[in-house]
Amino acid sequence: MLFQWGLRKKQQEGTIQLAMGEDKSGQAQDVPKEPLDTALDVNIRIIQKTTGNSSDVVIRRFTLGQERTISAVLIFTDGLADEKNVYEFLLEPLLAANIPFSLPPNDIFTFVEQKLAAVGGVQRVTQWFDLFLSLMSGATIILMDGVPIALSASTKGGEHRSIQEPATQLAIRGPREGFTESIRTNTAMIRRRIKNPNLWLETMKIGEVTQTDVAIMYIKGIANDEIVEEVKKRLRRIHIDSILESGYIEQLIEDQTFTTFPTTYHTERPDVVAANLLEGRVAVLVDGTPFVLLAPSVFIQFFQAVEDYYARFDIATALRFLRVLVFFISIVAPSIYVAVTTFHQEMIPTQLVIAIAAQREAVPFPAFVEAVIMEVTFEILREAGVRLPRAIGQAVSIVGALVIGQAAVEAGFVSSAMVIVVSITAIASFATPSFAIAISARLIRFLLMFLAALFGFYGIIMGILWMTIHLCSLRSFGVPYMSPLAPFIPSNFGDTIFRVPTWAFKDRPRLMNQTNIIREGENQRPQPPDQDKKKNEEEQQ
Structure with a gap:
């Protein structure tokens, strides 16, 4: 439930006490909403008490009208409201208003609402909760003496970050504008x-x-x-x-x-x-x-980049194949190294086995511990590069990659082959378009390394099978996570690992909507002009 503001009037010393309401145990509880008071000074004191006399809540007292005057107040939050609009379209018309003497107070309020408030989003407010919600959202509140109603006028403004190119989803081709905080x-x-x-x-x-x-x-x-x-x-x-x-x-x-x-x-x-x-x-x-x-x-959506739809289909298809490949490499590369060097040396060419054995001769740790040390070190360097200021973060990444890596090899903590494997894995993880799916690969990588250290390639296969079963069991708002691959939908397969030409995008994803699935007409494939027809037209001319 929303917080509700309760009012409890007390006549002691002419003050008003604000309370949330208390039960017998002394705990705060919700109280019913209360209407505004008819006395302007009482309403102002309630607002000051509730906001703690905050300095950014501007309370501007003024006299409404020229011949017939009525005490009123204009309240807004500095920084949330556009101060120029407040003074130009609200305060100036109210000060210059000519109010007829025959109008009663309630009719004066209607007169102000319909003829003097020269802004949009004008609405009446009778409850304190609605008043404070409008005030803290950037609206301007108008209160009049003798009227238990407030007027909320939309004057939202303030400083906002301008539209800039998004930092997390860069594209070679396409629009350069990204969302802001507004x-x-x-x-x-x-x-x-x-x-x-x-x-x-x-x-x-x-x-x-x-x-x-x-x-x-x-x-x-x-x-x-x-x-x-x-x-x-x-x-x-x-x-x-x-x-x-x-x-x-x-x-x-x-x-x-x-x-x-x-x-x-x-x-x-x-x-x-x-x-x-x-x-x-x-x-x-x-x-x-x-x-x-x-x-x-769906799962395949995280491997699609925005420029895939702006480039030719053959180029986009090749890039998607590459992204899926590097995602697979980022998951299994360290675990394959651990499995091969621990259990399956016969699968490596003889000269390569001799070279790896010579490198690992001085390393005191098994391959699994070596891989964990390097992966954890790399994750530390990556977090340091992200959290530090950009200039310093780049320097930390370079120092960590060159100096620490080379020093670790020379000191005999890790082998050169392991440094190469971890470097390829890191580059592959950076090539994934979505940061959210790249983090998933970073976590699964450690699980596969552990299984590879216990069971070799059998452990890696077990982990990949578990991951596939888990992916097929997921749903996103009821839609299978692996669709249109599982369940297989032939009409939507052209926008998965493959990307068919734009003129072949005939159907929308069928699991999103079953009624309006056609998104382009027939015969959209571009064709060269008919040469015979063109020749006949030239002869007739």
């Missing part, structure tokens, strides 16, 4: 790409303390209604104090919690969100973060 800026960037009234947006507030704006966006008629309702149901089920980033939402609405694989896709590119909305997915936008969630998500 939810309205983000929805506008999506609407610029999909100019259709069927693009619906529904907003709710989640977080009992933060009251964070969370919006879901989908295309009516393309998105599956059952999936949309499931997303709404999971969002309404959230009862938490704070929502500070979309990661909070992601962890509270996912199907399976005990898995290393992400079942919800996140992106900060508007073109990626628009493309997924056109496939029937639902976007979840959270105010205060540039990362937008997309649901449902």
Whole structure:
């Protein structure tokens, strides 16, 4: 439940005491909402008491009208409201207003609402909870003496980060703009790409303390209604104090919690969100973060880069094959080295075996311990490079890779072959487009190394089989995680490891929507002009 503000009036010394309400045990409990008072001074004292006389809550007293004057107050939060709009479109018209003497106080309030408030989003507020929610959201509150109603005018503003190129999803070809921390800026960037009234947006507030704006966006008629309702149901089920980033939402609405694989896709590119909305997915936008969630998500989606759809299909297919290959390498490369050097030396060419044996002769640790040391060291260096400032982080990465690696080999802690294997694994993990799936590979890598140290190649096969079974058991909002590979859907197979030409994208993903699956017309394949027809036209001319 939302926090509700309770008022308990006391006549002692003419003050008003604010209370949340207490039960017999002394614990705080919810109390019913209370209406505003008719006395302007009483309402001002309640606002000052509730906000702790915060210096950023601006309370501007003024006299409404010129001939007939009424005491009023204008309240807004500095930094959340656009101060220029507050003074230019609210305060100046109110000061210059000419109010007829025949109007009673309630009619004066209607006069102000309809003729003087020259901004959008004007609404009446009668409850304290709604008043404080509007005030802390950037609206301006107008209170008049003798009227137990407040006027909330939309004056949201303040400083926001400008639209910039996304830092986590760089593309060689494509738009250069990315989402910002403003939810309205983000929805506008999506609407610029999909100019259709069927693009619906529904907003709710989640977080009992933060009251964070969370919006879901989908295309009516393309998105599956059952999936949309499931997303709404999971969002309404959230009862938490704070929502500070979309990661909070992601962890509270996912199907399976005990898995290393992400079942919800996140992106900060508007073109990626628009493309997924056109496939029937639902976007979840959270105010205060540039990362937008997309649901449902499938496994193969994390290996697709945005420029795959901007480049030729043969180039995109080759790059996707490469990404899947490097993902597999990042998982099994260290475990294969451990298995081969521990159990299966006969599978290595003789000269290579002799070279590896000569390198490992001075190493005091078994291959598994050697691999764990190098992998943990690399993870430490990677975290240090990420957390430190950019210039220092790059220097730490270079020093760690060159100096520490070379010193470890010369000191006899690890072999040169292990350094090569770990380096290839690190580069392969960086080549994965999605950071979320790359983290999953980092964790599974240690499990496969442990199984390889116990059972050799048999342990690696056991681990890969377990991983495959686990992937096939996952769901994302009811959609199989491995679709369209398992279950196999031939009509959607052209956008998996392969990428068919754009003119062959005839059907949307069938598990997203069963009703509106056609997304392009017939005969979209480009063809050269008919030479005979062109020759006849030239002869007739």
